[in-house]
Amino acid sequence: MARPILSFLSGALLATTSLGAPAATSCTATAYSDVSAAVASCTAITLSNIAVPAGSQLDLTKVQPSTTVTFAGTTTFGFKAWENPLILIGGTDFHITAASGAIIDGNGQAWWDGQGDNGVENTDGFNVKATNVLIQDITVINQDDCVAVSSGASNVTVRNASCDGSHGLSIGSVGSDTTIKDISFYDSVVKNSQNGVRIKTVSGATNSVVQNIVYQNIALSNISSYGIIVEQDYLNGGPSGTPTNGVTIKDVVFQNVTGTVTSKAKDYYVLCGSGSCSNITFSEVKVTGGTGDSCNYGSLC
Known part of the structure; x- marks a missing residue:
């Protein structure tokens, strides 16, 4: 089973904003433990240099409608041999983007083992x-x-x-x-x-x-x-x-x-x-x- 870095489960990547819509509520998460609260309460979210622990996912499936999520800095992932996407994205009319120079480092080499398809996981x-x-x-x-x-x-x-x-x-x-x-x-x-x-x-x-x-x-x-x-x-x-x-x-x-x-x-x-x-x-x-x-x-x- 392939391990995707990002898995889109539902909704749209491009956001559309209606005239008269309320102003976005902004917040910045700088630690993995901050992410769930940001997803629950904000519609303009910056994820700055998030380090995701081994065996955990960066779960963005419950973003509010018309949310913009911006990756900033380098997002990293600890290694665990398991079969799940590293990032889950889902919702309605949302927009995922990146600040200049942002990198999502899936730490793929840890899963590849230098063996490609025959390593610990596959890595879409x-x-x-x-x-x-x-x-x-x-x-x-x-x-x-x-x-x-x-x-x-x-x-x-x-x-x-x-x-x-x-x-x-x-x-x-x-x-x-x-x-x-x-x-x-x-x-x-x-x-x-x-x-x-x-x-x-x-x-x-x-x-x-x-x-x-x-x-x-x-x-x-x-x-x-x-x-x-x-x-x-x-x-x-x-x-x-x-x-x-x-x-x-x-x-x-x-x-x-x-x-x-x-x-x-x-x-x-x-x-x-x-x-x-x-x-x-x-x-x-x-x-x-x-x-x-x-x-x-x-x-x-």
Whole structure:
């Protein structure tokens, strides 16, 4: 199970303020013990150099409507081998932002153990299971998905992301009985990563839909496994080679996705089940450097 640094559970990342709304109540938390009180009583919250103890989460799921939370300084996390997100974010019409120079240091190396997927945990940057979310102007350095959109998410936009060392910009993995729709990735860079952009559905999953997905203006460099991957055979962390048909993937656009992969990587890997992919288009797509491309849908290979 992937350990995301930030997990969006519900609500919107962008706040909207109505005319005549009451003035924000401001407060600054400088210790972890201050956070819950700030969340309960303030609508303009600054989290300054918060050190989260091992085995604890920075829980922002109960912010009031139209709250702005600003990360300042460096947010750090103590190590404990467990399977939970380090930061939980949820609410209605809220805005999460950062002061100049702010860093969220997930202490990922403690969980990676230098073994990537085989370490103590996996370590996603953002894991989105929410509706009406905008994530923009982010830099993620990690060893799992830079951004993973999954489990019923809809109307999610990721813009101006810089991903380094990751598993890329991902839809999924998509299991049974869920719909993921209206997801857009724009104007982003993925470098020194295992994958570039990918849609991954779990082998054997049923009764699910992935619909209306856009990857546009994505630059790839030094990708070690797959540049563009659409797979319906995801099993135990990778492709099984045998696609299944229980997840429908439709209305997907890859536009101006370009860049390079390493010589042992595949530029493209597209493996759809029988009739379960439709209306997937590739425009101005050019990924080079790899060998052994494999596609059973579209004209990339």
